[in-house]
Amino acid sequence: MTTRQRTALLLLLGSTFLLAADLSLLNVAIPLIGEQLRFSVDNLQWIATSFALTAAGFTLFFGRIADLFGRRLLFLLGMALLAVSSLVGGLADDPAVLIWARVGQGVATAMSAPAALALLTITFPEGPLRSRALGANGAMVSAGFTVGAVLGGLLTDLLSWRWAFLINVPIGALILLLAPFALAESKTAARARIDVAGAVTVCGGLVALVYGVSRAGDLGWASPVVLGCLAAAVVLLVAFWMIELRSAAPLASVWIMRKPTVRWGNLGGLAAITMQTAVIFLVTLYLQEVAGHSPMTTGLAFGVVGVAAFLGGVTAPRLIGRFGYRRSLVIGLALQAVGPAGLFLFTDARTSLTLVLVVLSIGAFGHVTAVVSYMVTGTSGLPGQEQGLAAGLATMTQQVALAVGIPVMSAVAVGRIHQLEADRLPTAEAVLGGVHLALGIDAAIVLVALVLVATFLRRRAQAE
Known part of the structure; x- marks a missing residue:
C-alpha cells in the first residue's frame, strides 16, 4: 500500500468502526433512557427501531446518490450529520427529540456506510490489496458491534447514557478534518439522474419490512399490523423490481x-x-x-x-x-x-x-x-x-x-x-x-x- 492508501484505509476503517459501534452502544442503556426521559413502555423499542428503519431503508438510495454526485462528498455529509445528530441525542431531554436524533443517526449511517465501502473498493484495485482492505473492514464491523456493546455498558455505568451519543462527536469531527486530505473524490461519469419511483418504492418496502419484523416480537406474527406491513413490503419491493426493469436510469x-x-x-x-x-x-x-x-x-x-x-x-x-x-x-x-x-x-x-x-x-x-x-x-x-x-x-x-x-x-x-x-x-x-x-x-x-x-x-x- 502507498502512504495515501494507508491513510485512507485508516480513516475509512475508523468510520466503519464508529458506525458499527452505534448499532449496539445504546442497547444496554435503553431501560435507563426510558426511565429518565419518561418513555412509555410501548415506545421504548423506537430508540432502536427508528435507527434501524432509516439505516436499512435509505442505504441503497444513498449508495446511488454517492455514485452520481461524489462518494467522498456524501461520506463527509454523512459523518457531519452523524456528529450533529449525536450531539442532539446526547443533550436531549424529551423523548421526541431523542427519537429524531436516532433517525438522524440512521440517515447518517445510510449515507456514510455505502460511500465508505465504495471509496474502499475504488481506493484498492481488485485483488489481494482489496481483499486485505475488506478483511480489515469486516473485522471493524464485528469489533465495532462488540466493543459498542461493552463500551455502552461502561459509559452508562461510569458516566451517563448520554456519552453513548456524545462520544461520536469528537471522533466524527476528527474524521471530517482529515478525510478531505486523505480521500480522493470519485463518481460515475454518467449524467446525474435520479430514479424517483424506484427510490420511493425500495425505501418504503424496506421500511415496511423492518418495521413489520420489529413489531412481531411484541405483537405476534399474526397481528394485523405485522401482516399488513409485510404485505406492503412485498408489494412495494415487487413494484420496485418492475420499475427497475423499465427505468431509463435505474436506481x-x-x-x-x-x-x-x-x-x-x-x-x-x-x-x-x-x-x-x-x-x-x-x-x-x-x-x-x-x-x-x-x-x-x-x-x-x-x-x-x-x-x-x-x-x-x-x-x-x-x-x-x-x-x-x-x-x-x-x-x-x-x-x-x-x-x-x-x-x-x-x-x-x-x-x-x-x-x-x-x-x-x-x-x-x-x-x-x-x-x-x-x-x-x-x-x-x-x-x-x-x-x-x-x-x-x-x-x-x-x-x-x-x-x-x-x-x-x-x-x-x-x-x-x-x-x-x-x-x-x-x-x-x-x-x-x-x-x-x-x-x-x-x-x-x-x-x-x-x-x-x-x-x-x-x-x-x-x-x-
Whole structure:
C-alpha cells in the first residue's frame, strides 16, 4: 500500500468502526433512557427501531446518490450529520427529540456506510490489496458491534447514557478534518439522474419490512399490523423490481442484481449477519437467565468472542487469496454454524462458560470470514461506475440483517418460552427451551445458505 492508501484505509476503517459501534452502544442503556426521559413502555423499542428503519431503508438510495454526485462528498455529509445528530441525542431531554436524533443517526449511517465501502473498493484495485482492505473492514464491523456493546455498558455505568451519543462527536469531527486530505473524490461519469419511483418504492418496502419484523416480537406474527406491513413490503419491493426493469436510469441495475456473485454473495451475507446478531441476543439471554451470570461477566465473555472475530477478519483475506471468495464464503458459513449448533446440542443450565466461549469463538471467527467473503464476492468483477451501487447493496444487506435478526429469533424464542411456561415449567427451563429452539433454527438457516451459495456459485465457476 502507498502512504495515501494507508491513510485512507485508516480513516475509512475508523468510520466503519464508529458506525458499527452505534448499532449496539445504546442497547444496554435503553431501560435507563426510558426511565429518565419518561418513555412509555410501548415506545421504548423506537430508540432502536427508528435507527434501524432509516439505516436499512435509505442505504441503497444513498449508495446511488454517492455514485452520481461524489462518494467522498456524501461520506463527509454523512459523518457531519452523524456528529450533529449525536450531539442532539446526547443533550436531549424529551423523548421526541431523542427519537429524531436516532433517525438522524440512521440517515447518517445510510449515507456514510455505502460511500465508505465504495471509496474502499475504488481506493484498492481488485485483488489481494482489496481483499486485505475488506478483511480489515469486516473485522471493524464485528469489533465495532462488540466493543459498542461493552463500551455502552461502561459509559452508562461510569458516566451517563448520554456519552453513548456524545462520544461520536469528537471522533466524527476528527474524521471530517482529515478525510478531505486523505480521500480522493470519485463518481460515475454518467449524467446525474435520479430514479424517483424506484427510490420511493425500495425505501418504503424496506421500511415496511423492518418495521413489520420489529413489531412481531411484541405483537405476534399474526397481528394485523405485522401482516399488513409485510404485505406492503412485498408489494412495494415487487413494484420496485418492475420499475427497475423499465427505468431509463435505474436506481439498481437489473443486470447487477442478476449477476450471480452479487445475488448469492449478498444472500450469504444476509444469512451470516442476521443469524449471528440473533446468536448474540440468544446467548445473552442464556448466560443471564439460565446460567445465572452477571451482566459484567456476559460483557467480558463477548469481549473474548470479539477477539476471535477480529482474528477472522485478519485471516479472511488469506483464505480468499488461497481458496477464492466462493470457497471462503462457504468455509465461513460452515464455521459460523458451529456456534448455534454447538450451543443447541451441548448446553444446559450447568454447561461451563469455557465450552460456551469455545463454540462461540469458532462461530465468530467463521462469521467474520463469511462477512468479508460476501463483501468481496458482491463487489467482484464490476466496473468502477457500478462499485457504489454494489457497495450500497452490500451495505443494505448488512443494515437489513442487523435490523431483523433479533426480532425474528426473539419472536421464535419468546413464543416457545410462553408455551413452556404454560406447561408449568420453571422460568429458567422455559427460557432454555426457547433459546434452544431458536438456536437450532439459526444453525439450520446458516447451513441452508451455505448449500445455496456453494451450489450456485460453483455452477457459475464451472460455466466460466
